[in-house]
Amino acid sequence: MAARHVLPLLSRWSCRVFSVELDGAASYFALGEGREAEAPRLFARLLGAEQRCYSLLVRSAHCVRGARFYAQLRDTLLRELPRDCHLAPMCSFLPEERGSLMRGYFLEDRSESPSRTRAPPGGLAQQQRDALLVCSYRPDRDDRHWTQHVWSRDGGDRVETGTGLFVVSSEAPQNHPATLNIVNSDVFYTYQDARDVLTQCVDVFPEASSVLELLPSGAPSCVPPQFPVIVVEGLDATGKTTLTESLRDALGAALLRSPPPALAPWRARFDQEPPVIRRAFYAVGNYVTAEEVGRRAAKTPVIVDDFWHSTAAYAIATAVPGRRRNLPDEGSEVYRWPSDLLRPSLVVVLTLDPQEERRRLRDRGQEETEEEQELDTNQLFRLRVEEAYRRISGPACVAVDASPPADQLLQQVLLLIQAKHPKW
Incomplete structure (x- = not known):
């Protein structure tokens, strides 16, 4: 998915809400251009830690292929990722918009590395390129706030976009996001x-x-x-x-x-x-x-x-x-x-x-x-x-x-x- 093809998909990206199933409960966050006094609960526990975080969301116009890829994605992740990576179910949706749900996984990469901006481990950049939307998360310079960066494809490789949106807290929706689909x-x-x-x-x-x-x-x-x-x-x-x-x-x-x-x-x-x-x-x-x-x-x-x-x-x-x-x-x-x-x-x-x-x-x-x-x-x-x-x-x-x-x-x-x- 070349960078020019990512833009239509991301035209309403900042309007989306994200949910991560963490310790048996959902943690919700959204995106914004400004900073909050504190990072959302999901990220506050990670501040100061040498970790890289990614979201891997499945999108496909072909519902059957997309559904089968999502079902296979977890097995692929567990098989290819290092043992010190933590995986949690996640989704992204437009509030109250039917059919807007995208499912995937939130990945905390705890393996040793000097860089927080490298591509996701395990060769995921090669997995179903057009069906997998990859984002990375990293703290800014004051190590208090996090930004999300969408990865696009430059030639054969995925690269992180330069400008990120701040991760901000979001209230839980009135109905569980799964109801949208x-x-x-x-x-x-x-x-x-x-x-x-x-x-x-x-x-x-x-x-x-x-x-x-x-x-x-x-x-x-x-x-x-x-x-x-x-x-x-x-x-x-x-x-x-x-x-x-x-x-x-x-x-x-x-x-x-x-x-x-x-x-x-x-x-x-x-x-x-x-x-x-x-x-x-x-x-x-x-x-x-x-x-x-x-x-x-x-x-x-x-x-x-x-x-x-x-x-x-x-x-x-x-x-x-x-x-x-x-x-x-x-x-x-x-x-x-x-x-x-x-x-x-x-x-x-x-x-x-x-x-x-x-x-x-x-x-x-x-x-x-x-x-x-x-x-x-x-x-x-x-x-x-x-x-x-x-x-x-x-x-x-x-x-x-x-x-x-x-x-x-x-x-x-x-x-x-x-x-x-x-x-x-």
């Missing part, structure tokens, strides 16, 4: 947006072509079907399988699952990919399921095991770290139902005490998925998933305690269905 990055709200991501995957890994061949050319009809469509959501071991099969038998209904069996051969492959690719795969799976739901519900009731609510709830909870208060505000657009996706007439989410859930998994001898392992070990993640379920609207979930015996649980859900469809 949820729409069409972690959660998809139209069939075409999700399909477009898989189309970008074709020139990256061949399995995407096989999936695209199975997809409809456009979103299936979302006209309300004649018969009831009941979705059952819930974490593993809450009794979804038993309940959905019992509902099928009790109502003479069809039973469908999302992702559908047609996409099952590629599920494990897409689970290995970064979130934007993985979520796009599950999103199109909902539309394929919806197409079959529409056909079946013209003749009979339909029970669906997992649908859009679980896809969205897990994606939101994974994208936004920390406590529940970091989630997008209740009523945010991220909780809205896709306008082109068939709406079920009732969505039941089964809830269960975590200890009881673990006991059931042990009794069944079932291995947990990666996200279920995260739920098991990270209570904050579990709380975020549960809260995201609660906030999704259009339709909202009806929470049902899954601890009673299976026959009692079935009767409870049948009463909910009867209340929703008294004439059916």
Whole structure:
């Protein structure tokens, strides 16, 4: 990226806020032309130390390649950097501007060197040159204030720009910065947006072509079907399988699952990919399921095991770290139902005490998925998933305690269905 190509990117650079995850908490800073009396907390602890600091932010117009590069960047850094370098997750964003988030890492180089202005160690100047934006940070002459310098490419090498902007303190935003990129990055709200991501995957890994061949050319009809469509959501071991099969038998209904069996051969492959690719795969799976739901519900009731609510709830909870208060505000657009996706007439989410859930998994001898392992070990993640379920609207979930015996649980859900469809 030559210096002349950096200028358009940096035209609003001084308006950006930067966040570094330090010791389990986010430290925010911004850029300015003047000095503050004290350096921001992130840098104040470094004053007087013989260290070099860098930010490495991923930017790419190709969302699939950019996402894969970001996923590979940490492994590259850990492999190539000296042991005395400290790495912390960071991001940069324009406040309140959707889609402006850039992710990367903040690097403290503690290796011995007489210069604080050398290029980042480990050969990073050669890593994905056009996708990696490198900045360095160093104190000024009085050793009290820090400046940020953007590195551009001069020929084949990166060089530090001469004039830097002062690093100044910044307040934490009202919403966690990760919320800025949820729409069409972690959660998809139209069939075409999700399909477009898989189309970008074709020139990256061949399995995407096989999936695209199975997809409809456009979103299936979302006209309300004649018969009831009941979705059952819930974490593993809450009794979804038993309940959905019992509902099928009790109502003479069809039973469908999302992702559908047609996409099952590629599920494990897409689970290995970064979130934007993985979520796009599950999103199109909902539309394929919806197409079959529409056909079946013209003749009979339909029970669906997992649908859009679980896809969205897990994606939101994974994208936004920390406590529940970091989630997008209740009523945010991220909780809205896709306008082109068939709406079920009732969505039941089964809830269960975590200890009881673990006991059931042990009794069944079932291995947990990666996200279920995260739920098991990270209570904050579990709380975020549960809260995201609660906030999704259009339709909202009806929470049902899954601890009673299976026959009692079935009767409870049948009463909910009867209340929703008294004439059916």
